[in-house]
Amino acid sequence: MAKTLTPDICVIGAGSGGLSVAAAASAFGVSVVLIEKGEMGGDCLNYGCIPSKALIASGKQAQTIRDASKFGVTAGKPKVNFKKVHDHVHSVIETIAPMDSQERFEALGVTVIREAARFKDKKTVVAGDTEIKARRFVVATGSSPFVPPIPGIDKVPHHTNETIFTRTESAGRLIVIGGGPIGMEMAQAHQRLGCDVTVIEGDRALGKDDPELAAIVLDKVREEGVTILEKTKVVKVEQGKSGIVVHVETADGTDKIEGDTLLVATGRKANVAGLDLEKAGIEYDRSIKVSNKLRTTNKKVYAIGDVAGGLQFTHVAGYHAGLVIRAMLFRLPAKNKTEHIPWSTYTVPELANVGHTEASARKAHGEKIQILRWPFAENDRAQADKKTAGLIKMITDKKGKILGVGIAGESAGEMMNMWALAVSKGMTVKDIAGYVSPYPTMTEIGKRAATSYYTPTTRKPLVRSVVNFLRMFG
Ligand SMILES: Cc1cc2nc3c(=O)[nH]c(=O)nc-3n(C[C@H](O)[C@H](O)[C@H](O)COP(=O)(O)OP(=O)(O)OC[C@H]3O[C@@H](n4cnc5c(N)ncnc54)[C@H](O)[C@@H]3O)c2cc1C
Numbered sequence: 001m002a003k004t005l006t007p008d009i010c011v012i013g014a015g016s017g018g019l020s021v022a023a024a025a026s027a028f029g030v031s032v033v034l035i036e037k038g039e040m041g042g043d044c045l046n047y048g049c050i051p052s053k054a055l056i057a058s059g060k061q062a063q064t065i066r067d068a069s070k071f072g073v074t075a076g077k078p079k080v081n082f083k084k085v086h087d088h089v090h091s092v093i094e095t096i097a098p099m100d101s102q103e104r105f106e107a108l109g110v111t112v113i114r115e116a117a118r119f120k121d122k123k124t125v126v127a128g129d130t131e132i133k134a135r136r137f138v139v140a141t142g143s144s145p146f147v148p149p150i151p152g153i154d155k156v157p158h159h160t161n162e163t164i165f166t167r168t169e170s171a172g173r174l175i176v177i178g179g180g181p182i183g184m185e186m187a188q189a190h191q192r193l194g195c196d197v198t199v200i201e202g203d204r205a206l207g208k209d210d211p212e213l214a215a216i217v218l219d220k221v222r223e224e225g226v227t228i229l230e231k232t233k234v235v236k237v238e239q240g241k242s243g244i245v246v247h248v249e250t251a252d253g254t255d256k257i258e259g260d261t262l263l264v265a266t267g268r269k270a271n272v273a274g275l276d277l278e279k280a281g282i283e284y285d286r287s288i289k290v291s292n293k294l295r296t297t298n299k300k301v302y303a304i305g306d307v308a309g310g311l312q313f314t315h316v317a318g319y320h321a322g323l324v325i326r327a328m329l330f331r332l333p334a335k336n337k338t339e340h341i342p343w344s345t346y347t348v349p350e351l352a353n354v355g356h357t358e359a360s361a362r363k364a365h366g367e368k369i370q371i372l373r374w375p376f377a378e379n380d381r382a383q384a385d386k387k388t389a390g391l392i393k394m395i396t397d398k399k400g401k402i403l404g405v406g407i408a409g410e411s412a413g414e415m416m417n418m419w420a421l422a423v424s425k426g427m428t429v430k431d432i433a434g435y436v437s438p439y440p441t442m443t444e445i446g447k448r449a450a451t452s453y454y455t456p457t458t459r460k461p462l463v464r465s466v467v468n469f470l471r472m473f474g
């Protein structure tokens with residue numbers, strides 16, 4: 001006999017977006033049902049951000065040992081124990097997991113149901129033997145790896161982000177198909193951990209970022225030994241006698257790449273299957289169609305995070321959660337914007353961006369923009385730490401309003417916090433030039449870029465004659 005629950009809010013998916021909605025709504029004393037069919041914490045905790053960053057951290061340790069002699073310290077060749085790397089990655093997940101756990105959410109007053117959810121009609125969701133009729137529903141079901149229909153792929157063992165972190169042995173000769181953030185982060189981390197990595201990218205690696213900045217990262221990753229093949233089409237995959245063989249096609253002809261392990265990182269597909277969205281009148285194509293208020297075509301239902309398409313990041317899912325909470329609980333206007341959303345890819349050096357890139361600014365503002373650059377090599381701290389491969393690129397309008405900032409370089413993701421604030425608050429180069437930055441820090445690089453806006457002013461004859469005139473007064 002099906003039981004019926006009538007909470008104020010029903011959230012489908014206990015990942016980055018769904019958990020944020022459930023936690024915030026319950027904090028305001030609102031009744032919430034949260035439905036999760038897999039692991040609490042979703043992709044980010046279990047198969048995404050957290051394990052990838054933990055693996056990257058292991059890679060960094062190995063690279064620090066390799067680079068130590070440049071600093072007068074000799075440490076020998078790093079020895080990597082993959083089982084222990086695996087254990088480190090999973091201990092990080094386990095340490096964070098209680099924050100996302102069923103127990104924590106139940107303690108917050110949320111009713112958690114561990115089943116697959118589907119819509120029965122426009123007002124009802126079914127999960128196991130429970131029917132949920134809520135005032136509002138939030139679909140936060142995330143996305144899954146998209147594996148393209150490459151001939152032979154179904155007959156060859158391959159990893160995606162859902163399985164790569166289960167490995168307890170070296171991937172050996174690792175072939176990565178796809179040179180986006182997942183592909184490049186994983187390629188470099190594995191190379192640093194002693195694997196021999198080849199990335200096959202159909203178009204341009206790190207293609208969503210400014211090419212001038214992406215090139216700095218790609219050069220560094222190549223320098224560490226990763227082979228990156230761009231504009232290369234995968235034609236076929238097969239199991240050869242001594243490994244997996246990937247047949248490729250480039251402008252110069254065909255080639256074969258042999259490896260021991262294959263990772264497919266060719267983008268994502270929204271998790272809409274099995275939700276019976278049609279029964280609820282919710283339209284979707286590659287993702288759920290949402291208005292700029294994140295409302296679906298069913299007014300009772302919102303969609304947030306990866307399943308709503310657009311930028312696919314944990315902080316975006318969290319931002320979406322805040323917007324729908326405003327709308328559902330306070331009926332306040334909540335418009336989904338993207339101009340102020342930063343992102344960072346955690347290769348070394350990192351690659352981060354907020355607001356316009358040069359290309360998008362030219363499209364939107366034509367020639368009425370200014371590009372300010374400052375290289376990491378001209379920063380004292382970057383020299384001391386030997387982290388000189390990097391560049392900040394700031395895009396302003398003619399009056400100095402900051403339209404966007406891109407950084408390739410050490411800790412670009414951390415630095416991006418300040419620029420995300422600057423862009424979201426509509427700051428100008430004057431605001432940045434006017435604050436005092438502690439010396440020696442790499443963040444000073446941004447201040448130098450902003451100050452360079454005034455360089456042409458220092459050369460103006462009128463300004464120089466005013467300075468000369470004022471000198472006469474002692
Ligand atoms: C390898 C990798 C690295 C990443 N690194 C970063 C990073 O460094 N920084 C960053 O910001 N982002 C990163 N991301 C992206 C980030 O993980 C996602 O953008 C984020 O998890 C999206 O949150 P979400 O709530 O939309 O979906 P998810 O976190 O995936 O949660 C969706 C949940 O819904 C559940 N679900 C699905 N269907 C149903 C159903 N029918 N019934 C019940 N439950 C259901 C799923 O099981 C899942 O738990 C990374 C992603 C990957 C794959």
Ligand SMILES: NC(=O)c1ccc[n+]([C@@H]2O[C@H](COP(=O)([O-])OP(=O)(O)OC[C@H]3O[C@@H](n4cnc5c(N)ncnc54)[C@H](O)[C@@H]3O)[C@@H](O)[C@H]2O)c1
Nearest residue numbers: 178179180181182183201202203265266267312344345346
């Ligand atoms: N640091 C971070 O914030 C971070 C890290 C990893 C992932 N993510 C999120 O996860 C999303 C998914 O990452 P992703 O790297 O899988 O996707 P992506 O779409 O960003 O990149 C996929 C790449 O694969 C290439 N590709 C597609 N089909 C191919 C084929 N048949 N052969 C060769 N190349 C092919 C594409 O040209 C593209 O460059 C990202 O867009 C991002 O939002 C974020």
